[in-house]
Amino acid sequence: MALTVSLGEGGTPLVPAPRLSERLGCDVWLKWEGANPTGSFKDRGMAVAVSRAVERGAPGVVCASTGNTAASAAAYAARAGLPAVIVLPAGAVARGKLAQAVAAGAELREVDGSFEDAHMLARRLAEVEGWVNVNSINPDRIEGQASAAREIAEQLGGVPDAVALPYGGGGNTCAYARGFAEIGGAMPRLLAVQPADRAGTFASAIRIADPVHRERAESVAEVVTAAEDEIAEWWRAVAQTEGLFCEPASAASLAGVARVRPEGRVVCVLTGTGLKDPDAVERL
Numbered sequence: 001m002a003l004t005v006s007l008g009e010g011g012t013p014l015v016p017a018p019r020l021s022e023r024l025g026c027d028v029w030l031k032w033e034g035a036n037p038t039g040s041f042k043d044r045g046m047a048v049a050v051s052r053a054v055e056r057g058a059p060g061v062v063c064a065s066t067g068n069t070a071a072s073a074a075a076y077a078a079r080a081g082l083p084a085v086i087v088l089p090a091g092a093v094a095r096g097k098l099a100q101a102v103a104a105g106a107e108l109r110e111v112d113g114s115f116e117d118a119h120m121l122a123r124r125l126a127e128v129e130g131w132v133n134v135n136s137i138n139p140d141r142i143e144g145q146a147s148a149a150r151e152i153a154e155q156l157g158g159v160p161d162a163v164a165l166p167y168g169g170g171g172n173t174c175a176y177a178r179g180f181a182e183i184g185g186a187m188p189r190l191l192a193v194q195p196a197d198r199a200g201t202f203a204s205a206i207r208i209a210d211p212v213h214r215e216r217a218e219s220v221a222e223v224v225t226a227a228e229d230e231i232a233e234w235w236r237a238v239a240q241t242e243g244l245f246c247e248p249a250s251a252a253s254l255a256g257v258a259r260v261r262p263e264g265r266v267v268c269v270l271t272g273t274g275l276k277d278p279d280a281v282e283r284l
């Protein structure tokens with residue numbers, strides 16, 4: 001698909017993880033989504049959503065964000081020459097992500113409340129002003145993110161036995177299910193890994209109390225719940241044994257694999273780069 005607005009997203013490395021494989025008793029591969037242009041998988045969907053917004057002649061884009069959607073929307077809107085309004089839960093967004101949104105010239109609006117409050121306001125703004133909402137309720141986002149499943153199958157020369165990914169709002173879980181369904185054949189076992197403390201987890205990218213895609217996500221994937229110290233432990237492990245510094249939320253994928261112990265070839269999706277959340281390193 002030719003995109004009107006692209007920053008070269010996708011085509012990210014799939015890195016074998018021999019030491020984690022030994023620890024986890026399966027063949028672990030890491031899909032390094034931190035290599036996307038703004039440092040998270042959100043770019044895959046944002047490229048499609050902002051391209052469509054431009055094609056429809058939208059006056060601007062709006063979203064709510066725990067951070068990575070903000071960074072991505074701001075960058076793709078800048079590229080498209082469109083204004084972006086981003087609604088953030090006050091004080092809950094990692095420093096690197098805020099810096100990216102500010103640098104790209106997005107208008108930030110903080111709400112005193114949760115991600116859900118921000119999400120509601122973003123939807124209302126889109127309705128009132130005729131702007132395009134680029135949260136994952138926008139189906140273009142899911143379509144764009146499904147490309148990761150096709151890439152993994154190409155890189156491995158077949159679909160893996162299992163794919164584990166962090167479960168925040170669940171949009172990405174739905175996107176992977178869709179991507180693998182489009183390939184046809186056997187579906188990999190999908191593990192959607194959520195933090196035990198959804199509303200307060202230190203993994204801010206998945207600090208979402210009430211997932212907007214819950215119904216669909218939980219019908220296509222097995223939900224696994226990981227404790228805070230498990231997420232932190234595997235976040236350390238991936239950096240210190242394989243050399244990839246991901247976001248805390250990304251490490252939920254490995255924490256889920258450690259709990260469930262799937263067999264065969266297992267892809268853990270490392271959804272974003274650790275550079276986004278420098279303050280979290282104090283937990284290491």
Ligand SMILES: *Cc1c(COP(=O)(O)O)cnc(C)c1O
Nearest residue numbers: 068168169170171172205271272
């Ligand atoms: C958005 C995000 C998630 C969660 O994805 P959902 O589609 O909300 O489930 C996980 N990790 C990172 C780094 C993210 O940016």
